[in-house]
Every structure is written in structure tokens, then in C-alpha cells.
Amino acid sequence: MTEKNSSLFQFVIILVVVVKIKIQLSDESEFLVDKSNTGLTHIPKELALETTALDVSQNYISELQTSDILSLSKLRILIISHNRIQYLDISVFRFNQELEYLDLSHNKLRTISCHPAVNFKHLDLSFNMFEALPICKEFGCMSQLKFLGLSATQLEKSGVQPIAHLNISKILLVLGETYGEKEDPESLQDFNTDSLHIVFPMKKAFRFILDMSVSTAISLELSNIKCVLDSECSYFLSALVKLQNNPRLLNLTLNNIETTWNSFINILQSVWPTTIEYFSISNVKLQDQLDSRDFDYSHTSLKALSIHQVVSDVFSFPQSNIYKIFSNMNIQNVTVSGTHMIHMLCPSQISPFLHLDFSNNLLTDMVFKDCGNLIELKTLSLQMNQLKKLANIIHMTSEMKSLQQLDVSQNSLRYEEDEKTCSWTKSLLSLNLSSNILTDLVFSCLPPKVKVLDLHNNRIMNIPKEVTYLEALQELNVAFNSLADLPGCGTFSSLSVLIIDHNSIAHPSADFFQSCQKMKSIQAGSNPFQCTCELRDFIQHIGQLPSEVVEGWPDAYKCDYPESYKGTPLKDFHVSPLSCNTGLLIATIGVVVLVLAGSVTFFCLYLDLPWYLRMVCQWAQTRHRTRNIPLEELQRNLQFHAFISYSGHDSAWVKGELLPNLEKEDIRICLHERNFVPGKSIVENIINCIEKSYKSIFVLSPNFVQSEWCHYELYFAHHNLFHKAFDNLILILLEPIPQYSIPSNYHKLRTLMAQRTYLEWPMEKSKHGLFWANLRAAICIKLTAQGKEINHTQS
Numbered sequence: 001m002t003e004k005n006s007s008l009f010q011f012v013i014i015l016v017v018v019v020k021i022k023i024q025l026s027d028e029s030e031f032l033v034d035k036s037n038t039g040l041t042h043i044p045k046e047l048a049l050e051t052t053a054l055d056v057s058q059n060y061i062s063e064l065q066t067s068d069i070l071s072l073s074k075l076r077i078l079i080i081s082h083n084r085i086q087y088l089d090i091s092v093f094r095f096n097q098e099l100e101y102l103d104l105s106h107n108k109l110r111t112i113s114c115h116p117a118v119n120f121k122h123l124d125l126s127f128n129m130f131e132a133l134p135i136c137k138e139f140g141c142m143s144q145l146k147f148l149g150l151s152a153t154q155l156e157k158s159g160v161q162p163i164a165h166l167n168i169s170k171i172l173l174v175l176g177e178t179y180g181e182k183e184d185p186e187s188l189q190d191f192n193t194d195s196l197h198i199v200f201p202m203k204k205a206f207r208f209i210l211d212m213s214v215s216t217a218i219s220l221e222l223s224n225i226k227c228v229l230d231s232e233c234s235y236f237l238s239a240l241v242k243l244q245n246n247p248r249l250l251n252l253t254l255n256n257i258e259t260t261w262n263s264f265i266n267i268l269q270s271v272w273p274t275t276i277e278y279f280s281i282s283n284v285k286l287q288d289q290l291d292s293r294d295f296d297y298s299h300t301s302l303k304a305l306s307i308h309q310v311v312s313d314v315f316s317f318p319q320s321n322i323y324k325i326f327s328n329m330n331i332q333n334v335t336v337s338g339t340h341m342i343h344m345l346c347p348s349q350i351s352p353f354l355h356l357d358f359s360n361n362l363l364t365d366m367v368f369k370d371c372g373n374l375i376e377l378k379t380l381s382l383q384m385n386q387l388k389k390l391a392n393i394i395h396m397t398s399e400m401k402s403l404q405q406l407d408v409s410q411n412s413l414r415y416e417e418d419e420k421t422c423s424w425t426k427s428l429l430s431l432n433l434s435s436n437i438l439t440d441l442v443f444s445c446l447p448p449k450v451k452v453l454d455l456h457n458n459r460i461m462n463i464p465k466e467v468t469y470l471e472a473l474q475e476l477n478v479a480f481n482s483l484a485d486l487p488g489c490g491t492f493s494s495l496s497v498l499i500i501d502h503n504s505i506a507h508p509s510a511d512f513f514q515s516c517q518k519m520k521s522i523q524a525g526s527n528p529f530q531c532t533c534e535l536r537d538f539i540q541h542i543g544q545l546p547s548e549v550v551e552g553w554p555d556a557y558k559c560d561y562p563e564s565y566k567g568t569p570l571k572d573f574h575v576s577p578l579s580c581n582t583g584l585l586i587a588t589i590g591v592v593v594l595v596l597a598g599s600v601t602f603f604c605l606y607l608d609l610p611w612y613l614r615m616v617c618q619w620a621q622t623r624h625r626t627r628n629i630p631l632e633e634l635q636r637n638l639q640f641h642a643f644i645s646y647s648g649h650d651s652a653w654v655k656g657e658l659l660p661n662l663e664k665e666d667i668r669i670c671l672h673e674r675n676f677v678p679g680k681s682i683v684e685n686i687i688n689c690i691e692k693s694y695k696s697i698f699v700l701s702p703n704f705v706q707s708e709w710c711h712y713e714l715y716f717a718h719h720n721l722f723h724k725a726f727d728n729l730i731l732i733l734l735e736p737i738p739q740y741s742i743p744s745n746y747h748k749l750r751t752l753m754a755q756r757t758y759l760e761w762p763m764e765k766s767k768h769g770l771f772w773a774n775l776r777a778a779i780c781i782k783l784t785a786q787g788k789e790i791n792h793t794q795s
């Protein structure tokens, strides 16, 4: 890591720490220290002074001293449960004025000494080893007390006296294993609480005479009731009968019961005519069989009975008697779950059942077959049973005219093509078919008015487009199926919640957002999205929706393909519009080509690009050629760089432009009229001039072509060129010569014009510089000293 990086890193860490401190400071009211299950033998010394909650449960602490917690003046909550404390002096808390919650349950406390200066709201001394109730007279001052946990092996009415005037919301009383040797049946009468929970000794048979009808209690919970002999159960039954003395009692809960079938039904029977409205029984172990018997349903206040977790030693006896008792109960709510119940009978008359929950049993499709007496029933749960054919369920519920909610999730339901019955009850609004083995076919038969439909975790591959009758459907859950696309809302015009995560949707169609305008929530994450061009519309649409509408966005929406994008959130997947749109691509290429062609045309037409190119090309060629000229050629006895042939009509240009421009660069020119040798004919003079010059320059123009002389000159030059195989001809095109204007017998000129590249005289002044440079390069040659001298003497 470079120095810069590391200092940046440090800065980030400091920033994080600062932010953390700020968070803690801003939430000044809570400073939690969790030291539970850390092998402590003492309360740790170095605790932050601002600690408000300290959890040291599940350790080996055996002592609690003032000095342990003296400094924690802000402590409000202290949890020391599951330790080894044997003795407690409550005065250790005298300096913790804020302390209101103290949990000392599950220790080995035998005695406590009291102190007046404490005012707990929650004090738990349950599951300890007290003999008598650990209630000091100072507890009477705890006016705030809402919860009190106690434990004892002996109860005395006088022990309760100090708190009799307190209105405590909940009292938990745990009776030790040795409870019951000497009982005072009236000992609880002075408890003043809404809710009382008594835990009886776990291993002892219920042979107690304790009166549990505490007059203030609305709710009573009893744990650990063991009576497997009829003689023992009579104790418990008479205790239940005594509950009728308390007309306030509404809730009764029994936990951990071990008894016989007969006693169990007796318990139900004895609660039936009381004031109790909610009766809940859980963790039941039953022995023996049920004798044939009747049940008296009269005079009940009961509204709800729930029975959870029943195991039975023998289940191979005729059970119809049990089912008969349950099915004819005259109450609204019945829950029987976690039992091995395999059947339930139809009530023998119109039943007042409103809500039945038979989840987690072994019920089959035969349950409630042809049952016309459940016409009041509103909700029915058959979750986690052994149901197999959806057609049977449809048939079963078709008689339930009030049924609004049906839960048949977690079964093995399937729906076959040949099922003819599709007679769902019209009242059904919510149907849970999740975790079954249903296929696309299920969409051919669904309740017509259903608003909430849960089909998650099935085997659906496609939602058929022709499903049009589910106009009321608002919530559809099809997560954990094998769907390849989002449904269209044309099918479900009221749909507002769609859950379709964990499917096989690779290319979701973006039309979904057009057709589903009422969408309030969509959850489509964890699909194998293929991040290609087709996905862009979808991402764009979904990204524009408010974040509360798209559940799990952006984290749950990731590319699965191509490999290079795997795991990239869709939010971060971008492709250029160009690479996705062929039309646009073609158009762009077209535009580029047009611009190129346009600029080429512009350069050609207005800046004469081809002329420049040709000139540059010629210049390069000449440079190349001159470099290859053998040395002895250059040493020839030449006096002039060039001989110029031109028509008399062009002499103004030759004398005004050409000559000055060449001669100022020290280029020596032979003009036949200037370097005229007297006594020789014009032709001889011209030949003489050509032979003494390294190059022959011809100034071509229509005038030149007309001129006879020029033709000869050309002719000689050509010969010279031919014999020496020496490229010494330079053509300057002063004015364009139309091909037709060259007389047809001028073969040489024609072929020269056709073969040779010539230098064109540009009209534009700006190009003249390049023209002269090119021309000079073509002539450029060093003449021998001898030639120079001759030339000097001549000039």
C-alpha cells in the first residue's frame, strides 16, 4: 500500500469510528453491554460508566457485591440469570438508583436480605432454591412492580401479605421439587395480579390441594401437570372446578401435561361451563384409550380452544369418539395442530365454527367430505397435512358458503387435466396453495372472486394468457416456481402485489409495466436475469418505480449471464444504446460515411486536394529517382540545369514567373534565344541547348500544341531521352489541353501526355509555393565545377 493509500485508509477508519461514537452518543439512553456466556466468575471491573443495560447471564458468578456495580450509576437493566449466586443482599443495589429490571432467575439463591431503597419494575427470583416465598416487607414499597418471579418449596398465606396491596401485572411462581409435603391451600389468595403463572414440580404427580382461583387473575397459566392415574387426576379436576370461584378468569393455559385420554376429555369438560373464554393446551402426552362417552356442551363461555403438540402412546384405537367430541364443539375457534389426527368428522348439525385451524396433522382428502354443516365457517387451515387431490378440496369447500380464507399449503396437492369439477365456493377471497406440486393447470380452476392467491413453491412454468376470470385478484405470489416471464396484467386487472422471485425469468418483458398500472409492490429478485440488450427496457422501467414498490431493489436483482456480468446488480448494468439498436447503428454508420464523403468532396472541390496529392507524390518520386542516379551520369559535361521550351504566346509567363523563380535559386536555364550561338540554325541551336542541359522543361498549353517548332523540340528531346534512357523530361501544364485539341498526328505528345505525370500550374496563388518547390526538386542536381566555370564565363 502506498503512503497516500494508507493515510486515506486511516482517515476512513477514523471517520467510521467517529460515526460510531456519534451513534452511541445520540442514543444516550441505551448503552448495552453483553457479557453473557463468557465464563465470568465475577462481574467484570472495567465496565463503561455509562452502561445502562448489563447482561452477564449464563456464567459462573457466585457473588454480587456493592463494589461490582457501584460505579454504574446509570444502570437500568441487570440480567444475572443462570449463574451460581446463593445469597443476595439487595442493599448492594442501593447506589443504582436507576435500576428497575433485575433478573436473578435460575441461580442457587436460598436467602435474600432486604433493603428499602430499591424500586424495581421487574424482579425475577424464579427458579431458585428458596424454601419460603422470597418476599420481604420492603417489597411492599415497590409501587412500580409489574412483574415478580418467585420460587419456593413451601407456601404460606402470610408470606404474600407484604405485596397484597400491590397491583402486579404478572406473577410467576415456580414450585420446587419438594413442594407439596405441607400445603396451605389458601396461600395464594392474597396475590393481587392480572396474570398468574404457576410452575409445578416437573417430576411429581399432581396431588396438590392448592387453590389457584386467585380472585384478581384474568389469566392463569399452569405448567407441569402430571396425572396418569384417575386418583391423581381427581386432584387436578377439583382444582379446575375451584376456578369457577373467580368470575374474572378469561384465559387458561396448560403446558406440559401428561395424562390419559379419559382425563384429558374430563379436563375439557370441567373447563367447558366456566367463565373461561380462551383455553389453550400445549405439549400434551396422552396414554390409554378413550372410553365411549358423551360430552356436555352446555353453559359455556368458551370462544377459542387451541391444542398444540399432542403425542399419544397408542393411536391404534377407534378414534371416532374423539373426532365426534371435537367436531360438535359449540365454539367459534378451534385449533388442533401438531397432533397425529388423521381425520375429522362433519359436525352433526349446523356448526358455529368460524375459524378452524387443523394445521400440521395427518389429515387426508376425506376430511369434511360432503359436509353441509360448516356453513358459518370463515377460515380453514389444513396446512401441513396429507392432502393429495385439489379436486377433492374444491369439492369439500364448495359446501362452505361463508368460507373466505383457505390455507392448504404444504401438502402434496396436484390438479389433473381430467378433473371436471371446478365448483369453488364463491365466497373464497384468500387461497393459500403454496408448497404443493401444482402445475400450470391450476389456473384453469381457481375461485372466481379470490383476492389473495399464494402459489409459491409449486411447479408452475407459465401463467396461461387466457386466464381472464380472476378480475378481483390483488395479490399473487408465484415465487419459487419455474416461470420464464412476468405475467401480463391484462389477465388480472386488479393486481397490485406480485411476488415472483426465485423463478427462471431471464428476459422479463417490459410490457408488464404498461399493462400493470396498479402495481403497489413487485418482488422479482433472485431470477437468472440475462444482461443483454433486451433487458434494458425492463431495468429502465423498474429503476423508475418508487423504491417502496420494488421489493429488494437493487440488491436482489443481479445478472446471471453473460459470465462477465454474473453477480452484477441490474442497477449497474449499462449498455450503450448504439450497440443495442441495429437501426441506430446503421444510421450512425451512414452519417459517418456521409460526413466523410462530404469532407472529401469539399477538400477536392474547394481546396483541390488531388492536385496537392499529385504534387507531393511527384516530388517524392523525383527525390527517389535523383538519389538513384549513377554518379558518372552526373559528372557529364553539362552546363545548364534545364532547357525550357515554350510557345511564344506563353513567353510572358515564362519570363515573368518561371525564369525569376528558378534563377533566384541558382538554377541555370538555357533559353535558345538567349544562349543563341551565331552561325547555327535555330534547330541546331535548340539541339545544342538540349544537349548541354540536364533536364528539358516543356511548358504545355494549347498554344504549344499548335506550334510546329515545339513539336520538333519535343521530338529531339524525346530522342535524347530515349537514347540515354535518362529521365530528363519535365512537363508543365500551364493551361488544360483538351484531348481533342491535340492533332492526331502528334502521337508522341499524346503518349507523353498520357504516360507522364506533369506538373500543373495552379491558378490559386496559395499553391504556387508548392509548385515551385516541386519543380526545383525535379531539376535539382549538382553540376560539375567545369560546367559552372563555363557558365560563369558565359554570363
Ligand SMILES: *[C@@H]1O[C@H](CO)[C@@H](O)[C@H](O)[C@H]1NC(C)=O
Pocket (backbone or CB within 6 Å): 167, 168, 192, 216
Ligand atoms: C391493576 O391495574 C390495571 C391497570 O394497570 C387495571 O386494569 C386492573 O384493573 C388493576 N387491578 C386491580 C385489582 O386493581
Ligand SMILES: *[C@@H]1O[C@H](CO)[C@@H](O)[C@H](O)[C@H]1NC(C)=O
Pocket (backbone or CB within 6 Å): 194, 195, 218, 219, 250, 251, 278
Ligand atoms: C387471553 O388470551 C387471548 C388469546 O390468546 C389473548 O389475546 C389475550 O391477550 C389474553 N389475555 C390475557 C389477560 O392474558
Ligand SMILES: *[C@@H]1O[C@H](CO)[C@@H](O)[C@H](O)[C@H]1NC(C)=O
Pocket (backbone or CB within 6 Å): 303, 304, 332, 333, 355, 379
Ligand atoms: C379466531 O381465529 C381468528 C383467525 O385465527 C382470529 O382472527 C380471531 O381473533 C379468533 N377469535 C377469537 C375469539 O379468538
Ligand SMILES: *[C@@H]1O[C@H](CO)[C@@H](O)[C@H](O)[C@H]1NC(C)=O
Pocket (backbone or CB within 6 Å): 383, 407, 409, 410, 432, 433, 434, 435, 452, 453, 454
Ligand atoms: C401461505 O402459507 C405459508 C406457509 O405454508 C405462509 O408462509 C404464507 O405466508 C401463506 N401465504 C399467505 C398469503 O398468507
